[in-house]
Amino acid sequence: MRRIALNGLWAHKRRLAGTFLSVFLGVAFLAGTLMLGDTLQRNFERLFGEVTAGTDAVVRSTTRIDDDAGPGQRAPIPASTLARVRAVDGVAAAEPSIEGRGTLIGADGRAVGRDGPPKLAGNWIADPRLNPYRLAEGRAPRTGDEVVVNRGAADDGGLRVGDEATVRTPEPVRVRIVGIATFGSSSGVGATTFTAFSTAGAARHVMKRPDAISSVVVRGEPGLSQAELVARLRPALGSGIEAIAGDRLAAERVDDIDQTFLDGLRTVLVAFAGLALLVGAFTIHNTFAIVAAQRARESALLRAVGATRRQVLGAALTETALLAAVASLAGLVGGIAIASALKAMFDAFGFALPAGGLEVSATSALIAVAAGVVVTLLAGLAPALAASRVPPLAALRDAALEGEEGGASVRQRRSLTALARGARAGGARAGGARAGRSRRRRPLTALVRGATALIAAPLPRLRGTVGTLARRNAIRSPRRTARAASALVVGVTVVTAITVVGFSLQRSLDDSAARSFDGDLAVTGGEFEDASLPPALARELAALPQVATAVGLGSGSARVDGRNGVYANADAAALSRLVDLDLRAGSLDALGRGALAVSADEAEQRGWRVGSPVAVVYPDGARATLRVGAVYGEEGIAGDVLLPRAAWERHAPQSADRTIFVSLAPGVGEAAGKAAVERVAERWGAPETQTRQEYVDAAGDGVRMVLSIVYVLLALAVVIALLGIANTLALATHERTRELGLLRAVGQTRGQLRATVRWEAVVIALLGTTGGIVLGLPIAFLLTRLGDAVGIETFAVPVAQLAIVLVVGGLAGVLAGVRPARRAARLDVLRAIAAE
Amino acid sequence: MTAAPSTAPYARTAPPPGSAVARVVGATKVHGVGDTAVTALDDVTVAFPAGRFTAIMGPSGSGKSTLLHCVAGLDALTSGEAYIGDTPLSRLSDTQLTLLRRERIGFVFQAFNLVPTLTVRENVTLALDLAGARPDRDWLDTVIGTVGLGDRLHHRPAELSGGQQQRVAVARALASRPQIVFADEPTGNLDSRSGGEILGFMRRAVDELGQTVVMVTHDPLATAWTDAAVFLADGRVVDALDDPTPELVLDRVRTLGG
Numbered sequence A: 001m002r003r004i005a006l007n008g009l010w011a012h013k014r015r016l017a018g019t020f021l022s023v024f025l026g027v028a029f030l031a032g033t034l035m036l037g038d039t040l041q042r043n044f045e046r047l048f049g050e051v052t053a054g055t056d057a058v059v060r061s062t063t064r065i066d067d068d069a070g071p072g073q074r075a076p077i078p079a080s081t082l083a084r085v086r087a088v089d090g091v092a093a094a095e096p097s098i099e100g101r102g103t104l105i106g107a108d109g110r111a112v113g114r115d116g117p118p119k120l121a122g123n124w125i126a127d128p129r130l131n132p133y134r135l136a137e138g139r140a141p142r143t144g145d146e147v148v149v150n151r152g153a154a155d156d157g158g159l160r161v162g163d164e165a166t167v168r169t170p171e172p173v174r175v176r177i178v179g180i181a182t183f184g185s186s187s188g189v190g191a192t193t194f195t196a197f198s199t200a201g202a203a204r205h206v207m208k209r210p211d212a213i214s215s216v217v218v219r220g221e222p223g224l225s226q227a228e229l230v231a232r233l234r235p236a237l238g239s240g241i242e243a244i245a246g247d248r249l250a251a252e253r254v255d256d257i258d259q260t261f262l263d264g265l266r267t268v269l270v271a272f273a274g275l276a277l278l279v280g281a282f283t284i285h286n287t288f289a290i291v292a293a294q295r296a297r298e299s300a301l302l303r304a305v306g307a308t309r310r311q312v313l314g315a316a317l318t319e320t321a322l323l324a325a326v327a328s329l330a331g332l333v334g335g336i337a338i339a340s341a342l343k344a345m346f347d348a349f350g351f352a353l354p355a356g357g358l359e360v361s362a363t364s365a366l367i368a369v370a371a372g373v374v375v376t377l378l379a380g381l382a383p384a385l386a387a388s389r390v391p392p393l394a395a396l397r398d399a400a401l402e403g404e405e406g407g408a409s410v411r412q413r414r415s416l417t418a419l420a421r422g423a424r425a426g427g428a429r430a431g432g433a434r435a436g437r438s439r440r441r442r443p444l445t446a447l448v449r450g451a452t453a454l455i456a457a458p459l460p461r462l463r464g465t466v467g468t469l470a471r472r473n474a475i476r477s478p479r480r481t482a483r484a485a486s487a488l489v490v491g492v493t494v495v496t497a498i499t500v501v502g503f504s505l506q507r508s509l510d511d512s513a514a515r516s517f518d519g520d521l522a523v524t525g526g527e528f529e530d531a532s533l534p535p536a537l538a539r540e541l542a543a544l545p546q547v548a549t550a551v552g553l554g555s556g557s558a559r560v561d562g563r564n565g566v567y568a569n570a571d572a573a574a575l576s577r578l579v580d581l582d583l584r585a586g587s588l589d590a591l592g593r594g595a596l597a598v599s600a601d602e603a604e605q606r607g608w609r610v611g612s613p614v615a616v617v618y619p620d621g622a623r624a625t626l627r628v629g630a631v632y633g634e635e636g637i638a639g640d641v642l643l644p645r646a647a648w649e650r651h652a653p654q655s656a657d658r659t660i661f662v663s664l665a666p667g668v669g670e671a672a673g674k675a676a677v678e679r680v681a682e683r684w685g686a687p688e689t690q691t692r693q694e695y696v697d698a699a700g701d702g703v704r705m706v707l708s709i710v711y712v713l714l715a716l717a718v719v720i721a722l723l724g725i726a727n728t729l730a731l732a733t734h735e736r737t738r739e740l741g742l743l744r745a746v747g748q749t750r751g752q753l754r755a756t757v758r759w760e761a762v763v764i765a766l767l768g769t770t771g772g773i774v775l776g777l778p779i780a781f782l783l784t785r786l787g788d789a790v791g792i793e794t795f796a797v798p799v800a801q802l803a804i805v806l807v808v809g810g811l812a813g814v815l816a817g818v819r820p821a822r823r824a825a826r827l828d829v830l831r832a833i834a835a836e
Numbered sequence B: 001m002t003a004a005p006s007t008a009p010y011a012r013t014a015p016p017p018g019s020a021v022a023r024v025v026g027a028t029k030v031h032g033v034g035d036t037a038v039t040a041l042d043d044v045t046v047a048f049p050a051g052r053f054t055a056i057m058g059p060s061g062s063g064k065s066t067l068l069h070c071v072a073g074l075d076a077l078t079s080g081e082a083y084i085g086d087t088p089l090s091r092l093s094d095t096q097l098t099l100l101r102r103e104r105i106g107f108v109f110q111a112f113n114l115v116p117t118l119t120v121r122e123n124v125t126l127a128l129d130l131a132g133a134r135p136d137r138d139w140l141d142t143v144i145g146t147v148g149l150g151d152r153l154h155h156r157p158a159e160l161s162g163g164q165q166q167r168v169a170v171a172r173a174l175a176s177r178p179q180i181v182f183a184d185e186p187t188g189n190l191d192s193r194s195g196g197e198i199l200g201f202m203r204r205a206v207d208e209l210g211q212t213v214v215m216v217t218h219d220p221l222a223t224a225w226t227d228a229a230v231f232l233a234d235g236r237v238v239d240a241l242d243d244p245t246p247e248l249v250l251d252r253v254r255t256l257g258g
C-alpha cells in the first residue's frame, strides 16, 4: 500500500500543488515569525551584553516606578552616592548616570520619533567603557547646551553635528549638537531617541536638581569579580539603594525589551501565522476532499480487488503525511526567507534592530514543522476516511465527480439508484428522482446554493452565455463551492470582526471625546499623546487675551495602590470646567494635594469609595497616602486615575502635559484663537494645535493605525484562502475537461472560456466574502459587548469599509481565477473530447 | 412534432448542390514523432458535396475520426490542406478556427455532446449564444420540431435518455444553420431504434432543410440513409460508393476486413 500512496502522490502532484503551497505558506510564516523572535532576542542579548561589557556594577534606587511599557525607570538617588561609591575599595571608576525624558525637535520643526518610541534624555557618561553609547562623530558635550544624539534620531530628524536644535525636557532647551553616537554597534535601541547632555546639563535640564542622579555605573579593579564588587559596594550604600552586577543589568535590559516589545510582537505575529495555518487547513481539506472524490473510482477498484478498508485509509493517510512532512520542511526553509524579509521590513520602517545573522532555535523549528504536519493531517483525515468508505461497487459505476447535489446532471443510467432513493424518501414528495435528491440536500447546502445563486444572479444578464455557464458551474456542487469559499470565509470573518471592533472603538473614542470635551482648542504633544508639553505653556496660553481657560492634562509613571503605570494628572477643578468628567461621587473642586479622582470602573474593581485611602509612589520615590476625593464616569480622556497636579509637580522633576485644553474668550473666533495659540506654541517646539473637531476626529487615530498594520498581516491569510479557490477551480477544470472540450468544439473562444472560469472564481470569492462579513458581524457585536472594559461603548458598522472588503474580495476572485482560467484555456480540444 | 415547413427558403442559402462544402487535398496526418509516429491519414483527397449526406466507413484505426477532426478545424494536418468552402484552414489562428466552427460547422459526437449545466434549449442555442447572435426563431422551431424535442426544452441533459440526448445534439448542430454538420459515430451508443431516429433526422435535415452532413459510422445499415459512402483503410481512401445499400456496403466492409 505504501507504493500506492507514493504513486498516488506523484500522479496527483499537480492537483496537490495547491495543498503543498498552503501548508508551505502557513508553516513558512509561522517559522519565519518564530525565527524573527529568536533572532531579535539573540541579537538584543548580544547588543546589551556588548554595551554593558565594561560595566561591572550599577548602584541605583530599589524603588521602581515605571510601568511595563517604559524603560527601567527608578526613583533617583542622592548625588552624594557617587563619592561614597568611588571611595569603596576595588572600584576602578564610577560615573553618575542621569536618565529622563527629552523630545528632540528635528530640522523640520517636528518631534523626532513622533510615532511613539520612548524619547530619552540623560547625561553623556565620560568614561567610554561605562557608556553604552559610542561616539561615532564629533565629541562629547562640555557645556550645558551641548548634546550628543544617537545616530537613528539624528538621521530621522535630519540633524548633523554643528546644528542647533531644541530638546523639550519638557521645557524647550536650545542646544547645539556636538556629537553623534551609536548604541554599541546599532544606531539606537529600536527607534528610541536619546539626547545626552553633559552631566551638569542633564542635572539642570533633566533631573532639575543638582543633588540627585539616577544611578552610578561602576567599573571594578581588574581581577575583581562582579559579585565581589557588588558585595563590597553594598555596605557603603544607604537604605533604598542597591548594587547589582553588570551582567544582571544586561539580563534585565533584555527582559525589558522582551516585555515591552518582543513578547507583544511575537504574540501578534504568531497569532497571524496561526490564522494563516487555520485558513490553510480549510484549503488543504478542500483539496483533499476533491482529490478523494476524483479518485473514488480508483479507491473502489482497490477495494474490489481485495484491499481492506484499512489499507485504503492507510494509503490515503500515508499520502497526506508525506505531503505534510515535505511541505512543512520546505516551509521551514521558506521561514528563513520570511524572517529575513520581516527583519528587512522593520529596518525599512526605521526600527533599528540590532545587526546579526538569523537565529534558528530547535524549538521554533520543531513547533513550526509540528504545527504544519498536525494541521495537514487533521485536514486530510476526513477525506481519507471518506475515500476508505467508497464501496467496491462504485468502481463499476460512473463516479459522480462533482457530487452534483441538487443539480441534475447525474447520468440517466443511474436513474434506478435515484428512484430507489426517492422511494426511501417515503413518497412525501412526488416525482421519485427529484425527491431523492432534495432529501439529500442538507439545510446548509441549500443555503449555500441559494446564496450562490443569488450572488451570481446578475451574471447571465451581464455576460450572456459565459455568465450563465459560470453561474451554473458555481451552483452545480454547492458543497464544493462552500468548501472552496470556506477558507476565505474564515479570513474575512476575522477581517470583518477586527474592522468592526476597531471602528466601534474608534467611534467610542471619538464619541467620548466629543461628549466630554467642552472647550474650543486642544494642544497635543504628538500622535501618541506623549506627555512632552511643558506646564508653563498652559500657563502662558491662559494669559493670552484670546483665551478664557487653558488646562493641562499631564501623565507620567507612578505607582498607585501597588501597581506601576502611566497615570494622568491635572488640576481637576480647572479640568472639569473644560472636560465633562461625568462626576459620580465626591467633588473635583477641592482635591488639593491629598486627594485623587478615580473612574467608576476602577473604583468598583478596587472596592474604593470616596474617602478610601490609596498608596501612591511618585517618580522621585516619595511615598504618600491619598484619599479618593471624587469618582467620575468618563474615562476616555483621563483614564482610570487622575492624580492631583499640585502634588505631582512637587514629586515629578519632568512634570509634563500631554494635552492642553483651551477655551476661547467670548467673541474670539476659532480661527483667530487658534492662530494666537499657535503663535505661542511655536516658541515651545511647535506642538500641534487642533480645533475641537480635529481633536475629536483624531481621538481614534491610534486605532486606525493599528488597523492598517493588522490588515497587512491578514493579507497572508487571504492569499492562502485565494489559493484554495484557485485550487478548486483548477481541479474542477480537470474534471470538466470533456465539457470544456465540447464547448470549445462548438465555438467557445479561449477568451470566453477564460471568462467563464474567472467569473466562477469571482462568484466563489464573493460568496466567501459575504459569508465572512455575515459571520464577522455578530462576532464583532459580541466582542464590543465584552470590550466595554477597553472603552468600547458603541457598536458601529463601518458600511463603507465593509463595502471595500466586498469589492476587494471580488477582485481577489478575479486574481484567483487567473491561473485556472489560463490552464483551462490551454486545454487541447481534441484531447478533451477524446478523453475517457 | 410539428410538420416541417417548406425547404425552399433554406435551400437557397446553401451552396449550389454538388459544389464541395468541405474538402481535403493531399491530407496527411502523423500523430506523434520518431518511433511512436503513427500515420493516421496518408495523402487523402476527398470532397464533401453540398446538400448531401456522406458516410465515412472503415475499420477501427483507419483514420476516420482524424479526417473528420482535420476537416472540421479541430486538428491540424501535417501536410496537405483542408478547406471549408474556399477557406484553407491551415492559415487560420485558433480564434479564427473557433469562430469558423461556431458559425459554419455543426458537430455531433458519439457521446457527451451536451453541457450538463445547461437546459436542452440552452444547449441547442449554445453556439449562437456564444457568438452573441440572435437565433432565427423560425429555423429554431423547425429544427426543434424536426428532432421532436418541443416538450423537453427546459430539461437538463441528465433527465433525457441517451437517444434523446443525441437528438438534442443533432438539433444543436443544426441550430446555427451551419454549412456542414460533422457527426462521429452519432449512433454508436444507441440501440437500433433510437439510432434509426437520429439517422432519420439527419436525412431530413439534408432533404428538407438543405443541410450537408458528413457522418462516420461502423454500421453498414446506417449507410442506407446516406447518399454516398467513402471507405478508409490505413489512412487512405480505398473506395467510394454512391447511393450505397447495406448489402453493397457490407460486401465492401468484408473485403476491407473491417
Ligand SMILES: Nc1ncnc2c1ncn2[C@@H]1O[C@H](COP(=O)(O)OP(=O)(O)OP(=O)(O)O)[C@@H](O)[C@H]1O
Pocket (backbone or CB within 6 Å): B031, B032, B038, B039, B040, B058, B059, B060, B061, B062, B063, B064, B065, B066, B067
Ligand atoms: N492523439 C493521437 N496520438 C497518437 N496516435 C493517434 C492519436 N489519435 C489517433 N491516433 C492514431 O491514429 C490512427 C487513426 O485514429 P482514428 O481515431 O482516426 O481512427 P478511427 O478510424 O476513428 O478509429 P475508430 O473507428 O476506432 O474510432 C490510429 O492508429 C490511432 O491510434
Ligand SMILES: [Mg+2]
Pocket (backbone or CB within 6 Å): B064, B065, B066
Ligand atoms: Mg473514431
